[in-house]
Amino acid sequence: MPDPQKPIGVLFMAYGGPESLDEIPGYLSDIRHGRPTTTAVLDEITNNYRQIGGKSPIMGLTKAQVEGAMAQLNPPGEPERFKAYLGMRHWSPWIEETVGQMIDDGIERAVAIVLAPHFSSMSIAKYQAKIQAGLELYRGDIDFATVDAYYDADLLIEAFAARVREAVEQFPEDERDDVHVVLSAHSLPVRILREGDPYQDQLWTTARLIAERAGLREDQWSWSYQSEGRSPEPWLGPQLEDHIPTLHEERGVDKVVSLAIGFVSDHVEILYDIDIEAQKAAKAMGVTLVRPPSLNDDARFTRLLAELVEGRAAEEGWIDSDVRAASAGAPSMPMPEGTASPV
Template structure:
């Protein structure tokens, strides 16, 4: 059995990042665009989007709350400190590379790295992991990192999302709840990822099936959509949420919708603007009622899952005893809803 580590094991929590004020948006967009110039029109549009959700991204505070919740499980009161938490953002401060430098300064020798996003893609999780390696190269140091790649079928994740689905449905009068249609969604990526064999869409659809089953949805009671597609000219995965919602009414007569983003674990502009404003507008223009239940944020099930994933990864690396509960047990899958195209 592994002996307790002489030094705490580092835990590098990573998230996308977001501007803390309207003045930071230009720099934020520049980082996302790898220094390519942003047109005035796009900058004004994005700035207005953030203005409409309160003038900044809430992701920093929410991510810290998630970390605090996970660390309360990882380092119980009165016990020796086994883990030390660090936060790195992909596109804003604190930058992942600089956080890795801080970990080196602190003498961290072993660390678990986990992205606060459940689904792996070469265009998402892999980019975070590349930044960790870039940080080690930049600061010429060595930390043994063990990476949590994905947790899209984790039982606690499915349970938390299914509870949100039920919460959304229960926002309607009891006599109307059987008529409510649930739309599950995630951030779109370019269609080319399918040709490249990227697992992103398969993982998303597995999560969706498990949530629908856990929430007790009929096959015809839910559907899939993407959202927040990028501005590049190449085709992106669809259908887009603001287009899909009106189509539900046109083709199936649905006018009561619960919209839940399952590719995100906390509120940010892709939820507060793209769903609460854009998709909500599309629904209202048709006389439809759209309800968005709360994001996971610091839901107790989610923060416990993150802690269990970290413990499990550290145990797999041989740094702690492997007596932790499995965090990724899923449930049997179910078919995609009628009319949904299978993954390419």
């Protein structure tokens, strides 16, 4: 039986990123499971990171998110109920190694949460598989409760909607009705749709809830994917750098707010793919593109993380059920069939 006096572990997980240009070859090797990276691809990725400052900011931002959540999970002056751990999928500290540290620390129960709101077999499920790999590698026995998705949590929707409103307000008041909002997320291969993966339906649900909360008209926003991979198979689209010129050519849009809702912090897919590549495409068409800040350590988001962790712990009977997490409402899966596509 687990010792109820021991703190509950909280394993926060994120994608990871290189801390310097010198780390990029190793980082790409990890993503590619040891397969060689061509010189052309390595040079291109290195140049992308050079343009955003020579490193990924994801580690520092993720630590700030964890600190914000833990400040609420362990209020000052109260016994320590939770103990935080951080694991990265593709860079140090690797999830498997972090699980090993949790075993060494005597953690018996833990909540695992990925800092990405939408479930996919190609994303969240991969993180969860690494937890299991860590348990097997280090021969441990931790009872993990996972947060699978939180794409329609009220605090998430409000945080994103606030970003939309802030960005629209950067335009002159008499031009705001003409501003078009493009919501986006990382593309995945089209085959996930045939496999019944809930990723796209969850994204579209999030997008519609944000648009509604932000007070956007149906014709004032649209959906796009971004950052598609390099494999030859088809990927979900349209791609952001193609979608913006299409909006301009077909609908006369010349003012755009671009908000990535599949990410919760800045990294190369934001700082390069949007701020440089999409911005370049927009400027070539005479389109003004504004990107509001990512959620990063937004107080609404860190509060949501705390509530989700408390909620899963309460569901498992590890803490009293009358916790704040009841308001977070982690959604159940799968999504209802027939979810309509955004405009």
